[in-house]
Amino acid sequence: MKHPKAPDSALRQDFLRQLQKLWPAIKGSLAQVRKPCIRPNCPACARGDKHPAFILSFTDKGRRRCMYVPAELVPQLRQALSNGKALEAFLYQLGPELLRQHRQRRDAPTPE
Numbered sequence: 001m002k003h004p005k006a007p008d009s010a011l012r013q014d015f016l017r018q019l020q021k022l023w024p025a026i027k028g029s030l031a032q033v034r035k036p037c038i039r040p041n042c043p044a045c046a047r048g049d050k051h052p053a054f055i056l057s058f059t060d061k062g063r064r065r066c067m068y069v070p071a072e073l074v075p076q077l078r079q080a081l082s083n084g085k086a087l088e089a090f091l092y093q094l095g096p097e098l099l100r101q102h103r104q105r106r107d108a109p110t111p112e
């Protein structure tokens, strides 16, 4: 036992390690849309094809919002969304883990 007096320390260290690994992490969803441009006589817009663009949708104080995403940022945002899911899954595991550790500590024989 490395931390006999602070049983949470190992879990805490693991938590901080996970956070470090999961940067950047975001919540939301990324969608590809087609938007018209402002160029006059644009052939793509005239055809109705318009231009592919990405939007990030997210919730801000309970309100659904979205922002356009520059194409070069799309790979990083995809990774961040994936990290956000992994972080959420990790947080869900943490509650039961804290309870397990508490029980182990409580039920452990007290050292003489």
Ligand SMILES: [Zn+2]
Pocket (backbone or CB within 6 Å): 036, 037, 038, 039, 042, 043, 044, 045, 046, 050, 051
């Ligand atoms: Zn256009």
